[in-house]
Amino acid sequence: MLLTITTTVRPATDLGFLLHKHPGRVQEFRQSFGTATVFYPEAGEERCTAALLLDVDPVALVRSRGKGSPDFSLSQYVNDRPYAASSLLAVALADVFRTARAGRCTARPELPGTPLPLELRLPALPCRGGPDLARRLFEPLGWEVDAQALPLDEAFPEWGQSRYVGLTLRGASRLADALNHLYVLLPVLDDAKHYWIAPDEVDKLIRAGTGWLHGHPERGLITRRYLGRRHSLARTALARLAELGDETEEQLEPAVEEEPPTEDPAAGEAAEEETAADEPAVTTQADAGAEAEAGAAEVRPKALNVRRREAVLAKLAELGAVSVIDLGCGQGELVGALLATPRFAKVGGMDVSSMALTVAARKLRLDRMPDSRRARLTLFQGALTYTDKRLSGYDAAVLMEVVEHVDPSRLEALERVVFGHARPAHVLVTTPNIEYNVRYEFLTGLRHPDHRFEWTRAEFTAWASRVAGRHGYRVAYEPVGDEDPEVGPPTQMGVFTLDQRS
Template sequence: MLLTITTTARPATDLGYLLVKHPERVQAFEQSFGTAHVFYPDASPDTCTAALLLDVDPIKLAKARKTPDLSLGQYVNDRPYAASSLLASAMANVFRTAMRGASRDRAELAATPIPLTITLPALPCRGGPDAARRLFEPLGWRVEARPVPLDPEFPQWGDSRYVTLTLEGELRLCDALNQVYVLLPVLDDAKHYWIASDEVDKLIRAGEGWLAAHPERGRITRRYLANRRGLVRTALARLADADDAPDDALDRDPIDEEPPPVDPTAAEPGDAEPERAAAVPPVPLAERRIQAVLDTLRAEGAHTVIDLGCGSGKLLSRLLQDPYFHFVTGTDVSPRAIMMAQRRLARLPRQQEERLNLFTGALTYADDRFHGHDAGVLMEVIEHVDVPRLPAVERVVFGDARLRVVVVTTPNAEYNVRYEELTGFRHPDHRFEWTRGEFREWAEKVARTYGYQVRYVPVGDEDGEVGPPTQMGVFIR
């Protein structure tokens, strides 16, 4: 099976730096089910193409199964030729650094959208070409999905279930790779390995920045997790809680209300969402958290606000929509996050745009631009900070910035038992998640050290045993 990646961003051979694979070499990487080869059919300053060729060994693939399959189908199948979860696994192994968006030699290029063309000559596609377009077009790709005939010599036989897929667009390479990694097994609607609870973390990590806002996120999640109901509910709950979920998202919260059963044998095309009773869906936790922060800021009379760790700008957008807030600042250590926020806020009315200041900055270093605000917000930020660096964040936010009000929200680790199949943290990037006692201990220490009083506000439906899903501390100087 074959995957090719082409760019025309000059010098095009910088693609080798992003993939961490030299254009002048042919490299081989052993997999548990065969061998992955990386080579460059074309490498010039104007155009560069990298190819990933996966040579599947049916004997290795059969031996890798935990439960023996005695049928002939394990040896005679389309796995050596058609793109599938095998190719996705090879991508994760071979292009691991590129999929993280890291590049030692071309860091700025790795964070920049570049023109890309990705081609998969043979892709099993349940639902046909329309399914491929529904999944890739919302991500900004121009999609060409040509059905592969059963036999070109006998056109009356019709088309096979395979398509030749070509994607063209301008994206960061890491985003493109992660999207293909997730959507290959979704279109194939099959995986070559057992789906365990760690697959949710893989999906959340690879889907960061695009999956929560995808109009087909329900279908993608169900197929990626092979309709494992508990895993699907956990994944959808975490996606609904994501910062990049759409502002108007009203998906059912899989924790608060169990979704109807999914019929894995439902026919294609259409793959329609299950019918639901006509009822008002519960408000997602992410929306309830934003509303709790806005209500608190208004109650404390904070007219100028800085969002410390603004991410993709979801809270900024809501602050700017409310004329109560006279001036709004957003900052994040990630240039990519600032770029996403700029994109989200690009079409602001002039009167809102004039009230916004957006810049890249680290919370571990004192910065004069943090000064002069009534309030600062750390919404789902501190759990992303390495524990040894927390004191530096405390000194900057509570000490140097001298904010009158600081609002901090963070997950309540005790509530995690309500997320079925969740075995780790709610997000792969979390460094820790505190219980209510641990959060209060930290908050009281910070308040004593920097001259604040603190009160605690539950966010979300409060469980009698484990408390609310999100805990919020309101610090008043």
């Protein structure tokens, strides 16, 4: 399968700087399913073309599949995967052009932020929906689309058209945006993926869709197909898009894939542990500023999840906390931010999910963490509804977007464990404000499928006041995110402080 990228900007060989691939060399990149080769059929001042050729090894592809594969049996050996663009090409593109997708170019920092005249060609692309679907997906992104249905057999025109199209896209675009469009939309057009679709695919979709997916008229179709029609994942992704709006994960780099997971879920998790090691646990304001200075991306409003994390960090510093435990730490975003701040001499992270802790350890690069930083960190599995002495001994505890995941009948146990037994000097609780949900155009129901409830401002105030009074705390309330005059802020935060007289 083949992808060509052509530009006519002068000098056209700037394409080599953007792709980080020298026009004078042929480079090969091993994939678990074959070999990706990058070469330049033409490289002149007026016109330059880079080609990505993916040579799929059918035997290696079969070996990477399990019995849960949608094309198990004879179709493992007789299929279009070596010949037509698909998720295989998307994964190879993500690996080979990972720096270009991130919008970085150290040698020429002004280039990534500059739209270029581009022509992208895919000679054979499976398209379940035909040329019309290709136009519906790419034209809203500013592309001029030439999609031609390919005949089943040119020698027998009476057999009609196949489900494949020859696709050419023309337009002015940042190269990083163009590559991310292809990364997301190739498997969407094919309506299939060659690897197990795990929950982290939601993160990859959100990151690669930064700046364009939320406003796309076909975002529902794109989300469902990209996530293999797994309704729970699609619902999560759409809820996150609704919550983040145009601010969707601007602080995160596009997802990087080195190796596709296998079809076996357990093996897929193991493969993902290896591939995501290159992903940073946290993108700081300094990182974002450096990228902006390098011309990698325009400055956009911060995503709500970033503003929430920053609000928590600022409040912890204001309270003078030097030891903090993140209760329900998930994949370690807040833990990573705490470790990056030297004032926090002792950092803990607890979660009920061993899988989340495994991902957190990987993203934090625990195995390569300097000893001085590692000595400050404790990660462990536990449940907030059971007394645990490991929760004690911290100045502050954080429950960031956690309480709404607990069954209402078990909230009293959580209160007793955190406020009654652990009793840190300060507890920070953030939770969604359900009143604000009407401002999310595409949201129906709660913001996340695992939420047991979401509180109004009055309900949160009543709960927090009751807990504070019962356990000897004072509580203050602060908004997180832009406050709407009618429905309040998107996130509400309660800051509990232990009354020293109690």
